[in-house]
Amino acid sequence: MEGILETLNEGVIVVDDCQHIVFANVVFLEMTGYESEELLGQGSTTLYDPKEADFVEAQREKGRQRGHNRFEFVIPQKKGGRMPVIISARTLEDPDGRQFAVITFTDISEQKRAEAQLREVNGKLEERQREIEEDLALAARVQQSLAPKSLVWGGVRVEAYFHPVRTIGGDFGLVSPLDHNHLNLLVCDVSGHGIGSALVANRIYSETMTQLRSAAPLGDMFRQLNRFVMQNIGSSVFFFTVAAARIDRDGRRMVFAGAGHPPAMIVTPGDEPRLLESRSMVLGALPEAVDMEASLDVDLERGDRVVLYTDGITDVFDSRGEMLGVPGVQKIVRETALLPFSDMKQNILDSVAAWREGPPVDDVSLVIVEVL
Numbered sequence: 001m002e003g004i005l006e007t008l009n010e011g012v013i014v015v016d017d018c019q020h021i022v023f024a025n026v027v028f029l030e031m032t033g034y035e036s037e038e039l040l041g042q043g044s045t046t047l048y049d050p051k052e053a054d055f056v057e058a059q060r061e062k063g064r065q066r067g068h069n070r071f072e073f074v075i076p077q078k079k080g081g082r083m084p085v086i087i088s089a090r091t092l093e094d095p096d097g098r099q100f101a102v103i104t105f106t107d108i109s110e111q112k113r114a115e116a117q118l119r120e121v122n123g124k125l126e127e128r129q130r131e132i133e134e135d136l137a138l139a140a141r142v143q144q145s146l147a148p149k150s151l152v153w154g155g156v157r158v159e160a161y162f163h164p165v166r167t168i169g170g171d172f173g174l175v176s177p178l179d180h181n182h183l184n185l186l187v188c189d190v191s192g193h194g195i196g197s198a199l200v201a202n203r204i205y206s207e208t209m210t211q212l213r214s215a216a217p218l219g220d221m222f223r224q225l226n227r228f229v230m231q232n233i234g235s236s237v238f239f240f241t242v243a244a245a246r247i248d249r250d251g252r253r254m255v256f257a258g259a260g261h262p263p264a265m266i267v268t269p270g271d272e273p274r275l276l277e278s279r280s281m282v283l284g285a286l287p288e289a290v291d292m293e294a295s296l297d298v299d300l301e302r303g304d305r306v307v308l309y310t311d312g313i314t315d316v317f318d319s320r321g322e323m324l325g326v327p328g329v330q331k332i333v334r335e336t337a338l339l340p341f342s343d344m345k346q347n348i349l350d351s352v353a354a355w356r357e358g359p360p361v362d363d364v365s366l367v368i369v370e371v372l
Helices: 001-008 027-033 048-067 109-145 194-213 218-232 325-336 341-355
Strands: 011-015 020-026 069-077 082-093 099-107 152-154 158-163 171-177 182-190 241-249 251-258 264-267 272-278 295-299 304-307 364-371
Touching: 001 325, 027 069, 027 082, 048 069, 048 194, 082 109, 082 158, 082 341, 109 194, 109 325, 158 171, 158 341, 171 194, 171 364, 182 194, 182 304, 182 364, 194 218, 218 241, 218 251, 241 304, 264 325, 304 325, 304 341, 325 341, 341 364
Parallel strands: none
Antiparallel strands: 011 020, 011 099, 069 082, 082 099, 152 158, 158 364, 171 182, 182 241, 241 251, 251 295, 264 272, 264 304, 304 364
């Protein structure tokens, strides 16, 4: 039997019914650093400190009850170290009725080192994840600070909404007085989601503000934004759509321009909403994307409501896979225009959510204007 046990790649000891070591194979001696003479006749728990010995004794009792046991622990080494091992024990009986226990020790040092390295790597990843989340939270606060604000200005009242599908998004909106006599309204949608789209959107936001402050005509502003993105970002991955309006202070005249964007809507409560289609193509992809007559003049009446939105409103699907689309939004706008203006924005959002199957998958921007 000893000859067989010497062929194993695991450490093995045999203890008698008094728990004295009567055999230790070469592998076990190499694992512990002891000589055979130092171990034979010793108690099997002699090498352990009292706390460890108590644990081993508890495991031994389990082995007595079941006839075998297997658990993870350590074996003491002569130089004071502790080698992590899997300990397996099985009770045997010889022909004379004496009981012995064969105990094997499988070295799991490499596994433990790998686990320690994995814990270290996971710890670094978790720390990096916390840093990323903190950065994203700060970016989200910055982006929310740029979101359009509701206001009453001259002869118009404005309600605005912005919600990114992720922490930060590629939509943005603007509600910004140009001067004492004109109010600028704008919604923009950069392709994609997440950090890349948000960075591009913030660059476009800054350039848009520069163009608006210079009182550039909307068509000229679109051309400059198109050049700006193609020259400074120059990627086929990102393009963007825009809908912009400039309203006189009395609210009776509006200049509108769109570039590849879902049509804006003008609704007189009780009537079918009129669509203001984009005359230009998406921006950031083609040099000649902006139409020569990019903008159009629109007359407004008291009580009229203007709705600008991104495709997070239109491109939603129900449980049958049907998209809400512009006709669906047009119907929602017609119905909600009968409500008090202060309720219209939330009812549009609620109606879109009621149509949509599951959570939103795209950023949403919405700007609504009422002529007083």
